[in-house]
Amino acid sequence: MKVLVVGSGGREHAICKAVAKSPLCEKLFCAPGNAGIAADAECLPIKVDDTSGIVSKAKELGVTFVIIGPEIPLSLGLADELDSAGILCFGPKKEAAELESSKSFMKSVCDRAHVPTASYKRFTDAEAARTYVSSKKPPIVIKANGLAAGKGVTIALSVEDALSAINAAMVDNVFGSSGSQVVIEDFLDGEEASFFALCDGTSARFFATAQDHKAVYDGDKGPNTGGMGAYSPAPIINDAMRERVMNEIIRPTIEEMKRIGRPYRGMLYAGLMMTKAGPRLIEYNARFGDPEAEVMIPLLKSDLLEILYACARGKLCDVNVEFKDGAALGVVMATDGYPGNYVKGSIIRGIGRAEAVPGVTVYHAATKRNANGDLTSNGGRVLCVTALASTIVEAQKTAYQAVDQIDWPEGFCRRDIGWRALTRAKR
């Protein structure tokens, strides 16, 4: 079949590499892709938010299956438009993707489905929100209701900080319309983990677990980013816990979505807090995580395209989802200045040397060839260097060995990706 992957990050590179290997894939396109993806797919210069452009190009090229990577096209209804054009796709329709794009919708589904999550109140009026937080004991969690590229959450350690977060979102509109409504919730204490389940509208199936590192600097210091590195599986989620999360969180959500006429088809990514009282849902995302995809997909033994295609057709029960033994760890390399301002276009060398380290793949998250054909940086998060090994400890060693082969003076990375799993392994 002819397949189109939508997106341009490391996640989409991991998807493209796996799909390109499938015997079911006759031709692979990626819109817009990047310089690394260009080795695995034909890149099309169409932006991810150009819904009609993507649909008409897919029709023109005779694409039979579209895999949507990022949240923006999902929230804009790309899956709905593809469906109207008779093109099958992996990724939920707009109303189902609201599990990610509207925190208040997500919370209302969780309430009705009795999914354990932080207790909350939502506000459209800044004064009412201020009065509410003034009576609360910190830490207080304040969230912009809509999509905010991972930056819409404030964990306020004092009432003053909570009041400033409310002002930023509701008065100064720093998140635009995403912040006109805020959700204020109780603080959950514990270790975070990312939990992924495939959902075909009626049934859900466990896919994999991972742990991300959101803060920009070592020791989880500094502002939050899209994710500076990840590993899979997450040692904190054993088989019994996996079943518990499927039964207490994922399946009730899927049932409720079906009941309200918004069947969920695609990857459901639950951000969990593993508290002393049990797993609690922090948030849902309607897609693969990034960089989590870059550590989960290379561990997959089964055919990714076959799995996503079956899922999109409501036939999850027909496929095998098997993983290799061992672990994967990925280190994100970003441009100096990220997540703040940074300059694009610096030259990156040594990817070949890094990939010569056994077990290593370098996924491109934002790269571009310049006029001389040099590989250059084209964004904040630029590469994800992933190593597969028998243990997370080994995978970490190998990943940093490969990182050290990359010659890119304008880039940086965290040196402690995997610290939680390593601490646990030493216990």
Ligand code: AMP
């Ligand atoms: P979200 O965008 O909802 O994933 O939130 C971003 C980050 O804020 C999460 O990954 C958590 O680290 C943190 N967070 C969000 N909600 C809570 C909560 N209720 N309690 C503690 N930490 C939270």
Ligand code: GLY
């Ligand atoms: N790694 C976090 C995310 O994809 O949202």
